[in-house]
């Protein structure tokens with residue numbers, strides 16, 4: 001959703017028929033939230049800069065061509081925004097269909113079941129069927145490696161369980177880059193990056209040979225908290241299941257600001 005604009009001249013606009021006034025520099029998505037309208041999203045987060053990669057938050061604005069991402073579009077005086085109509089619903093459903101087509105369909109046994117933003121968004125946009133064939137083992141790179149009998153190859157990325165606190169399962173990654181941005185913006189560590197393009201793009205902990213344990217990762221957990229799927233998952237959740245209740249607290253000991261989830 002992007003960092004909220006806290007100052008700036010007031011700007012008034014209309015979103016789905018509701019008038020809202022927010023500070024200049026506020027994103028359309030945040031202005032919509034102020035009006036009680038939740039625009040579907042996957043890559044945006046309350047505590048990070050907007051990135052505009054998932055294309056779920058598309059809106060229509062009177063007098064403007066195309067369907068801009070509401071998370072990266074700043075408000076303007078007199079703007080008239082539409083967040084819900086048949087065209088937008090179709091587009092969001094199509095985007096979600098593509099995400100799900102390359103995602104393992106093991107929700108019932110997945111550690112994130114019931115606490116997965118991808119699952120929530122699929123429901124929110126009304127996705128019931130996927131027209132594209134899902135790979136057998138999640139992730140096209142994994143699928144192709146298996147199909148071709150190639151075994152581990154340049155595209156095949158096994159699960160990284162090297163970190164004592166969390167696992168990284170690339171087959172569940174939607175490359176929203178929230179983990180990379182959390183590492184940079186929330187923690188200032190710069191341990192993660194995105195490598196490759198298209199289906200081969202993936203989150204990497206530093207050099208291609210690094211695993212999380214040997215990378216610059218400081219195990220603060222910011223990436224795990226930012227992940228909208230089970231790609232980065234706490235080992236305790238995998239072993240014990242999703243807690244019924246959790247409290248996130250920030251350690252004030254050294255000034256780094258590591259966050260911990262107490263369950």
Ligand code: FES
Nearest residue numbers: 041052054055071
């Ligand atoms: Fe706006 Fe992802 S939430 S593009």
